Amino acid sequence: GESVGLHLPTLSVQEGDNSIINCAYSNSASDYFIWYKQESGKGPQFIIDIRSNMDKRQGQRVTVLLNKTVKHLSLQIAATQPGDSAVYFCAERPTNQAGTALIFGKGTTLSVSS
Amino acid sequence: EPEVTQTPSHQVTQMGQEVILRCVPISNHLYFYWYRQILGQKVEFLVSFYNNEISEKSEIFDDQFSVERPDGSNFTLKIRSTKLEDSAMYFCASSATGSGEQFFGPGTRLTVL
Numbered sequence: 362g363e364s365v366g367l368h369l370p371t372l373s374v375q376e377g378d379n380s381i382i383n384c385a386y387s388n389s390a391s392d393y394f395i396w397y398k399q400e401s402g403k404g405p406q407f408i409i410d411i412r413s414n415m416d417k418r419q420g421q422r423v424t425v426l427l428n429k430t431v432k433h434l435s436l437q438i439a440a441t442q443p444g445d446s447a448v449y450f451c452a453e454r455p456t457n458q459a460g461t462a463l464i465f466g467k468g469t470t471l472s473v474s475s
Numbered sequence: 476e477p478e479v480t481q482t483p484s485h486q487v488t489q490m491g492q493e494v495i496l497r498c499v500p501i502s503n504h505l506y507f508y509w510y511r512q513i514l515g516q517k518v519e520f521l522v523s524f525y526n527n528e529i530s531e532k533s534e535i536f537d538d539q540f541s542v543e544r545p546d547g548s549n550f551t552l553k554i555r556s557t558k559l560e561d562s563a564m565y566f567c568a569s570s571a572t573g574s575g576e577q578f579f580g581p582g583t584r585l586t587v588l
Contacts, residue, residue: 393574393575395576395577397579403581403582404479404566404579404580404581404582405518405566405579406579407576407577407578407579410575410576450517450518452518458530458531461523461530461531461573462508462520462523462531462533463508463510463520463577464520465510465517465518465519465520466517467516467517468517
């Protein structure tokens, strides 16, 4: 079935460390993946996306890696800061039809201590 | 920076009552979405809307739900007869092309008593 999940519900790191948040997806037809950050009481905020024809994409302090062979997605955050503390969701789009649903995973809560 | 806005931020209603949640998508976007998030759980897709009609809907989006774009700026979600289990955060999102990033609003917290 269509499902996106994260390997760990929580991740605790020290300020300045690098963080890696993982996600496994199940639908081989998914062509688009997004990482969202959600702070308490707010809506999901876009971090970075990647299409299925890529295996790596870098942003500011963040990198997304896509391994289609094992259907695995990861978000790397460099030099993690207290402001990075939030719940991180991966999401996939199971079809290439425009305007269709994003399927979200369960989320990983990142806690950054200084 | 343009953003999706939603009103109200919090809606409390009695079971069986109708509620309308309102959203103003980003102005040049063409695709609109509603998602919900029950407390502590993942975000779930409800419905997508394009060119004045529903593009896709989930099993959650039953006959009690409807969406409308009453004018050039608003996008609404109506729940005709609310149930206790409808209590959740409801997020509106919009996208420019339908194949890219979906921008989310801050959400409306719906509490059904």
